[in-house]
Amino acid sequence: MKLQWFHVLLALKEGPLHGYAIQRAVLDATRDQLTLWPATLYRALGALEEEGLIQQVQTPPGESEDQRRLYYALTDRGLERLRVEADDMLRWAEAARETP
Amino acid sequence: MSPGDPNGLGARLFRLGLRAFPPDVEDARRADMELLIGELARDARRGGREGIRFWVPALVDLGRQMVGAWWRYMARGGRRASSGGGRMGGALHDLRMAVRRTVRQPRYSLTVVALIAIAIGGNAAAFRLFDGLFRQPLPFPDGDRLVDVDVTAPAWGLEYVHVAFPDYHAWREGNRTLDELAVYDEGELNMVGEGGTERLPWLSVSHSMDDVLGLSPLLGRFFTAEEDVEGGPANVMISEGLWEREYARSPDVLGASIVLNGFTFTILGVLPAEAGFIGEADIWFPMRRDPATGEGNYSMRAVGLLAEGVSPEQAEADLVAVHRARIPEKAANAQTTPVVQPLRTRYLGHYRASSVVALIAVGGVLVLACVNLAGLVLARTIPRVGEIGLRLALGASRTRVTRGLVAESFVLAATGSVLGTLLGLQASSMVIDRMAGQFAPWVDFSPNLPLIGFLSVITVGALALFGVAPALLASQKAAAGLTRRSTGGRGQARTLGLLIAGQVALALALLVAGTGVGMDTWRLVQTDAGVEAEGLRVFRISTLGSGLEDEESEAFTLELLSEVGAMPGVEAVTAVSQLPLTDNWGWTLETEAGAADPESAPRDVSQHTIAGPDYFSTMGIDVVAGRAFGPLDGVDEDAPVAIVSEAFVSVFFGGSAADAVGQRIRPRGNETWMTILGVVEDVRHNGIDEAPTLGFYQPYTQFALAGPWIAVRGREGRLPDPAALRARVHQLHPGVVAFDFTSLDTIYRSDNWARAATAVVLAGFAGVALLMTVLGLYGTTSFVVRQRRREIGVRLALGAAGEDIRGLVLRRAGLAVAIGIVGGLAATLAVAPLVAALMVDPQGTRVGIVGAITLVIAGVTLIAAYLPAQQAASVDPAQVMRAEG
Numbered sequence: 001m002k003l004q005w006f007h008v009l010l011a012l013k014e015g016p017l018h019g020y021a022i023q024r025a026v027l028d029a030t031r032d033q034l035t036l037w038p039a040t041l042y043r044a045l046g047a048l049e050e051e052g053l054i055q056q057v058q059t060p061p062g063e064s065e066d067q068r069r070l071y072y073a074l075t076d077r078g079l080e081r082l083r084v085e086a087d088d089m090l091r092w093a094e095a096a097r098e099t100p
Numbered sequence: 101m102s103p104g105d106p107n108g109l110g111a112r113l114f115r116l117g118l119r120a121f122p123p124d125v126e127d128a129r130r131a132d133m134e135l136l137i138g139e140l141a142r143d144a145r146r147g148g149r150e151g152i153r154f155w156v157p158a159l160v161d162l163g164r165q166m167v168g169a170w171w172r173y174m175a176r177g178g179r180r181a182s183s184g185g186g187r188m189g190g191a192l193h194d195l196r197m198a199v200r201r202t203v204r205q206p207r208y209s210l211t212v213v214a215l216i217a218i219a220i221g222g223n224a225a226a227f228r229l230f231d232g233l234f235r236q237p238l239p240f241p242d243g244d245r246l247v248d249v250d251v252t253a254p255a256w257g258l259e260y261v262h263v264a265f266p267d268y269h270a271w272r273e274g275n276r277t278l279d280e281l282a283v284y285d286e287g288e289l290n291m292v293g294e295g296g297t298e299r300l301p302w303l304s305v306s307h308s309m310d311d312v313l314g315l316s317p318l319l320g321r322f323f324t325a326e327e328d329v330e331g332g333p334a335n336v337m338i339s340e341g342l343w344e345r346e347y348a349r350s351p352d353v354l355g356a357s358i359v360l361n362g363f364t365f366t367i368l369g370v371l372p373a374e375a376g377f378i379g380e381a382d383i384w385f386p387m388r389r390d391p392a393t394g395e396g397n398y399s400m401r402a403v404g405l406l407a408e409g410v411s412p413e414q415a416e417a418d419l420v421a422v423h424r425a426r427i428p429e430k431a432a433n434a435q436t437t438p439v440v441q442p443l444r445t446r447y448l449g450h451y452r453a454s455s456v457v458a459l460i461a462v463g464g465v466l467v468l469a470c471v472n473l474a475g476l477v478l479a480r481t482i483p484r485v486g487e488i489g490l491r492l493a494l495g496a497s498r499t500r501v502t503r504g505l506v507a508e509s510f511v512l513a514a515t516g517s518v519l520g521t522l523l524g525l526q527a528s529s530m531v532i533d534r535m536a537g538q539f540a541p542w543v544d545f546s547p548n549l550p551l552i553g554f555l556s557v558i559t560v561g562a563l564a565l566f567g568v569a570p571a572l573l574a575s576q577k578a579a580a581g582l583t584r585r586s587t588g589g590r591g592q593a594r595t596l597g598l599l600i601a602g603q604v605a606l607a608l609a610l611l612v613a614g615t616g617v618g619m620d621t622w623r624l625v626q627t628d629a630g631v632e633a634e635g636l637r638v639f640r641i642s643t644l645g646s647g648l649e650d651e652e653s654e655a656f657t658l659e660l661l662s663e664v665g666a667m668p669g670v671e672a673v674t675a676v677s678q679l680p681l682t683d684n685w686g687w688t689l690e691t692e693a694g695a696a697d698p699e700s701a702p703r704d705v706s707q708h709t710i711a712g713p714d715y716f717s718t719m720g721i722d723v724v725a726g727r728a729f730g731p732l733d734g735v736d737e738d739a740p741v742a743i744v745s746e747a748f749v750s751v752f753f754g755g756s757a758a759d760a761v762g763q764r765i766r767p768r769g770n771e772t773w774m775t776i777l778g779v780v781e782d783v784r785h786n787g788i789d790e791a792p793t794l795g796f797y798q799p800y801t802q803f804a805l806a807g808p809w810i811a812v813r814g815r816e817g818r819l820p821d822p823a824a825l826r827a828r829v830h831q832l833h834p835g836v837v838a839f840d841f842t843s844l845d846t847i848y849r850s851d852n853w854a855r856a857a858t859a860v861v862l863a864g865f866a867g868v869a870l871l872m873t874v875l876g877l878y879g880t881t882s883f884v885v886r887q888r889r890r891e892i893g894v895r896l897a898l899g900a901a902g903e904d905i906r907g908l909v910l911r912r913a914g915l916a917v918a919i920g921i922v923g924g925l926a927a928t929l930a931v932a933p934l935v936a937a938l939m940v941d942p943q944g945t946r947v948g949i950v951g952a953i954t955l956v957i958a959g960v961t962l963i964a965a966y967l968p969a970q971q972a973a974s975v976d977p978a979q980v981m982r983a984e985g
Contacts, residue, residue, distance in 0.1 A: 019136040037158050038133045038140065039165035046129070068131045 001085050004036055004044050009053060009074060009082040016057050016073040019045070045072060053078035110155030111141065117162045122173035191503065198507035208480075209512055212473055216516025217523055218868060219469040220559060222462035222861075224524025227554050229531065230455045232545035233448045239374055239542055241314040242405060247412050248446035249281065249402035249419065255435040256688060257704035257751075257794070261398040266430070267423065268402055269391035271438065272308070274422035277415040281404040282309040283387065286379050289361045290645040290837050297645065299839045300342070300360075302383040309384075312405045313374065319343070320354045320369025323386040330390040335368040336360070337384040343370045361644040376541045395430055404440070416440035435703065447540045453937035454858045457617075460931060461610060465865050466562060468606045472876040473566035475599045477509060479883035481574040488578035502568075502575045509567025517559040534853060596880045597916040603876050604920025604961060607869040609927035611953050613935045614859075614866030619949070620939040621859040624852065630783035630792060631680065632720025633844040635817035638679055639825065642807050646835030650804065656833060657808060661713060663828055664812055671815045674719065675712030675800065675808040680785045681847050682809070688768045689796060691752050695766075702751050706796035707785050710803045711743075716780055718813055726761035726778030733777065734802030741802070742774040745795030747782045752794075765796075774798070787851045789940045811844070819843055858938060870957070874964045881913050882968040893977040902973035909972050913965030921954055 004026070011017060011025035022045075023036050036044070048054045049072075057073045074082070114137050118130045137158060144154040202209040237243050249271070253261045263283055272281045284305045291298045307328035309315075315322075318340060327333055336358065338346075347353040356367050360383065371384060406415055419438040427433045441449075488501055525547060532545050573595070641660070643653040657675050664673045678685055686705035694701030715721075716728045724746060733741050742765060744752075749760045757779035764773040782792030814820045822841040829838040849856075885892070892905055928950065936942035 019132055020139045023136065023140065035157075037161035038136045039162040041136070042129055042133050043165050043168065046125075066135070068128075068135045070128060070132045 001081075002044070004034065004040065005048055006082070006085055007034060008036075008041070008044050008048060009078055009085075012054060012072060012074045013079070013082060016060050016071045018069045018071050022072070048078070053081055110159070111137070113155070113159055114162060117159065117166060121166055122170050124173055125169060191507075194504050194507040195511065197504070198511045201508050202511050208476075212476070212509075212512040213516040213519065215469040215473060215872070216513055216562065217520035219462070219466035219562070220517045220520030220555060221523035221527065222465055222520075222865065223459075223558055224521050224551070224555055225528035225531070226455070226458040226462045228525065228528045228545060228547060228551055230459055231548070231551060232532075232543055233451055233455060233539075234444060235550070236544045236548075238443065239544065244442075245279075245406040245408075246312070246443050247404045247406055247415065247440050248443050249404050250439050250441075250446070251398060251436045252439050253436045253705075255703050256686075258686070260439075261436065261686075261705070263400040263402045264396065264398050265387070265389050265394045265400060266391050267395075267426070267433070267436075267438075268306070268400065270426055271402075271419050271422050274425070275415070275418050277407055277410045277418040279405045279407045280308050280311045281402060282306045282312040283400040283402045284309065284379075285387075285400050286381065288642075288839075289383070290642055291358070291360055292645055292835075297835065297837050299642070299837055300382040301380060302360075302385060303379055303381040304385040304387055306387045309403075312403055315372055315375055317369040318372050319351065320367070322369060328386040328388060330388055332386060332388045334363065334365045335386060336365045337369045337371050338367055339371050339375070339380075339382045340373060342382040359645075362647075380541055396432070398436075403443070412440045412442055443540070443542075448543070451854070453934060454854065457613070457931075457934050457938055458858065458861065460934070461613065461862055461865050464606050464610055465869060466558060467565075468603055468610075468869050468872055470562045470565035471599050471602045471606075472872045473509075474570055475596060475876050475880045475883075477566055478570040478573065478596065478599075479880060481505060481570050482577070482883075482887070485574055485578045488575055492575075492578055498575050498579055501578070502571045505571035505574065506563075506567050509571070510563055513559055513563040513567060517555065517562075521555055531857065534857075538850075538854070593884060593912065596884060597912065597919075600873075600877050600880060600913070600916035601920035601923060603869075603873040604917050604957060605923030605927055607866070607873040608921060608924025608954065608957050609931065610862070610869045611866040611957070612924075612928045612950055613931065614862035614864075615949060615953060616935055616942075617938050618859045618863045620941060621852075621855055624789055624855070624940055627784070627788045629680065629788050629848060630721060630781050631844065632813075633848050635814050635819060636719070636844040637812045637814065637820045637822065637825070637841070638809055638844055638847075639822065639838055639841040640807065640809050641829060642837045642839070643833075643835075644807070646833060646837075648833070648835070650806070654800075654805065656836065657712070657805060657810075660810065660829060660832055663832060664810070664825065667820070667824065667828065669815050669818060670812055670820055672714055672718040672813045674715045674811050675805055676715055676719075676811060677708075677710035677805055677808060679809050679811070679844065679847065680783060681787060681851050684786070687796060689752070689765050690768050692764050692773070694752065698768075704751050704794055706744075706748055706794040707783075709795065709797045710800055710805050710808075711797045712800050712805060712808065715797070716743075718811055720813075721783060722781045724779045724781055725757035726776070728778055728780075729797075729799040732801075734799035740772055740774040741777045741799065743778045743780055743795075743797040744776055745780055745782045745792065747792050748794040748796060749779055788848060789852070789855070810838075855938075870960070873957070874960050877913065877917070877961050878964040878967065881909065881965045882971070884912070885909060885968045885972040888972075889975060892972050892975050893979075896975060897977040905975070906966075906969045906973040909969035910962070910965055913969070914962065917958060917961045917965075921958065924957075925950070925954070 007026045007029060008022055010029060011022045014025075017025065019038070019041055023038075023041055026034055026036050045054065049056070052075060054072045055075050057071050059069065059071055115134060118133060121130065140158070141154060238246060240246060249263065250260045251263055251267070252259055265283065268281065268283045272278075275281070282305060284303050286301065286303050288299055288301050291300050305323075307323045307325050310317075310322040317337070320337070322337065323335060327335060338353070338358070343349055343353060347356070353367050353370065357364050358367055359365075365385075375381075375384070404415065406412065416438060419440060423433050423436070423438050488505075491501055492498065528545070532539075641657070643656060648656055661673050661675060664670060677683075685708045687708045688703055689706050690698065690701055711729060713731065716723060726743075729741070729743065744760065744765070746757055749755070749757050752765070753760045753763065760776055760779055763776050765776060766773045780795065780797070783795055784790060785793040785795075810825075812820045812825065826838045826841070829836055895905060896902070
């Protein structure tokens with residue numbers, strides 16, 4: 001899975017977010033290392049949606065009423081996929097840490 | 101560019117980019133992206149990352165994703181995720197699939213692309229040259245009304261003798277068909293500047309030249325009629341190049357003085373670029389001639405502007421009438437006739453035949469390549485008829501299926517065409533550069549819209565022939581319900597047979613033409629020019645402006661010869677007034693017998709050469725009878741001498757060379773007789789494809805040798821170094837200029853280059869044609885054999901012998917080749933007159949050569965068919981039956 005896809009899924013783990021919030025969350029999570037420019041972010045969102053890993057949802061209560069905002073949330077498949085990917089990463093990280 | 105500003109340039113570009121995404125990106129998502137970029141821009145401003153540091157990566161990212169989005173959109177056949185497809189999207193999808201298929205089969209793709217590139221490249225080069233030579237308008241306001249006016253004199257043995265000033269004057273005054281007429285003469289002079297002595301080309305023009313050409317000066321003015329008279333003011337005009345080099349484009353150049361050949365002139369104006377049409381010259385002088393003198397000096401060129409609605413023929417008739425009316429005062433006008441021709445015809449007419457033949461040849465190669473490829477594509481498509489039938493049965497339209505089949509050929513044709521165009525432009529640029537000095541300056545070879553149009557049309561034509569036709573045929577067969585088991589039938593075999601016949605015909609015609617022109621050129625190259633051109637370094641010297649008087653100049657030349665003769669590596673050296681293919685000075689001579697009967701005596705013009713010391717031995721011109729000039733010949737003014745050539749003897753004396761020695765000759769109208777000391781072999785002064793000129797030589801002791809050519813023969817065929825020769829000249833006298841360094845071999849080879857290049861190109865294309873034919877025949881025969889394996893198996897099972905099968909295959913191939921040969925011979929006859937125009941000796945192409953080529957074609961094509969025939973004969977019937985089930 002592409003790194004930016006993983007980070008989008010990771011950002012959505014806490015609950016539904018709009019594009020700007022996802023972008024901020026990824027920046028925070030990567031300590032400003034990974035900037036998702038709008039076109040790349042929406043390409044990732046589109047691809048993840050086609051794969052059925054995320055979906056568009058209604059504006060959550062208490063959020064901005066701006067009609068233009070689209071909110072995304074993880075699907076069950078998305079959550080499962082995030083775990084699988086994270087497990088893989090963990091395994092690779094441990095393998096890398098092991099002294100030869 | 102402020103990041104937060106919604107109307108800033110970056111934001112506007114971003115919005116524009118969003119609109120350029122394919123239609124399957126939903127509007128809601130675009131709106132959200134717009135919102136997001138606004139928020140990110142605001143953050144960037146707060147964080148101090150303003151301007152291009154923010155917008156450039158944002159826009160680059162947008163562009164990258166846009167390309168990806170379009171690519172995915174096309175791959176889906178132009179469909180939105182949820183809606184139906186568009187025609188355009190379907191075509192793009194086909195193209196994408198076709199690109200994939202071509203990449204997956206590199207050998208086939210490269211073959212097709214290479215064939216198309218060669219054929220299109222040849223066409224691009226041939227059309228560019230033809231277009232530049234014969235189609236581009238001349239760069240003048242009334243270019244189509246410009247005509248060349250010259251004088252022909254068959255009675256003097258010369259096609260063109262050029263114009264005498266008094267004749268021009270009479271034509272200009274007396275004609276009623278030209279709006280204006282001008283004459284010019286050309287040469288080179290020395291200009292002494294700060295950087296030393298510079299050699300400059302000049303033109304001497306009549307004041308009417310600017311009206312004929314419709315020129316306006318860049319600066320200042322042209323000469324007036326009042327100034328263009330004998331003894332008129334010493335004015336000149338200079339070229340833009342000289343204005344830039346010497347005067348840094350300063351307007352103060354007007355009225356400035358310039359010293360040329362030691363004389364001072366006043367600059368009157370600066371010429372426009374178009375003035376270079378008659379010859380690239382840095383200096384224009386006014387003619388300043390007296391129309392009453394120079395009747396016999398035929399040295400000028402004339403150019404006229406036809407009146408509206410007048411044809412060159414009408415103008416010629418008009419000038420001939422004026423010319424003949426002068427016979428009472430000038431008897432020579434009975435033997436000379438003005439000739440009026442469009443500029444192109446006069447200066448480029450002799451390139452027409454080779455251009456047209458080249459166009460036909462490359463056109464033939466293109467058709468051949470297409471026919472060949474059509475066979476190849478057909479052979480690859482027909483096995484897919486079953487699969488195509490299935491797709492039709494499943495509801496695909498025939499158009500859709502055909503489009504899919506054509507897409508692959510389209511991709512290959514387009515790639516080959518682009519490559520070929522680049523190849524062709526490169527090749528034609530090489531030809532143009534190589535021949536730069538031989539085309540008039542007004543010939544424009546820039547690639548243009550007609551060239552692109554022509555190449556597009558032939559590419560589409562080629563695609564129709566090799567891509568669309570086989571695809572239509574295959575889908576038609578599929579639609580007709582043919583199944584995988586079909587052997588293709590007689591119709592298919594006939595189509596392939598006709599393709600073979602067409603290839604054989606074209607290859608035969610091209611081979612005959614290529615061989616004919618090639619052999620003719622080879623014979624020409626072998627022709628003895630009369631001089632030993634190899635190993636002869638030549639250059640000119642000019643003492644004008646050096647301060648040397650006439651006699652001092654002659655002494656300088658002799659001193660130079662002795663100095664150069666002593667240089668290491670120099671075998672011999674001489675000086676001469678004119679070299680082959682350079683100048684062309686002629687005199688009309690008479691013999692003692694001819695003087696007694698001037699009316700019936702020959703009037704042929706003889707080439708007048710002033711020979712320096714050791715001229716004949718240095719040039720390698722053999723003395724046939726008598727002897728060469730000795731150092732004392734011609735010194736005695738009362739005993740002038742001459743040497744003549746064999747052609748001269750045959751025209752003027754008719755007898756043997758030995759008989760001519762001791763006879764006397766003189767220029768018509770002169771008093772003094774010259775005794776013939778010897779007869780030398782003929783020299784092809786005007787080129788090895790021209791008949792030898794009548795040679796008439798005088799020694800330098802008898803006739804002044806001004807501004808001579810120096811010819812230096814190196815030891816063991818090695819050419820002496822120009823730098824060393826130039827240094828020696830400079831050492832002897834710094835004011836004398838040495839220029840035009842070349843070799844006699846180069847002079848002859850340049851003259852023949854176009855002919856040799858045509859021969860090589862024709863022979864090359866003929867070879868490609870033969871190769872394509874052989875490969876095509878092999879491929880299609882193999883294909884037919886594969887298609888008919890089952891039938892062959894059945895025949896063998898029923899008792900047919902292997903020989904019968906081999907004979908069957910060979911008979912079919914042989915029939916196609918035979919039809920092709922008949923067609924090829926007919927085509928050869930049809931283009932024979934055109935090809936003959938390219939040859940010096942068309943009779944050289946004898947029936948024997950055509951017969952030999954026919955045999956070669958029949959031989960190699962039958963070998964190409966024999967191999968698959970042998971495969972057919974060795975088919976194992978049992979295996980075939982099992983495989984076919």
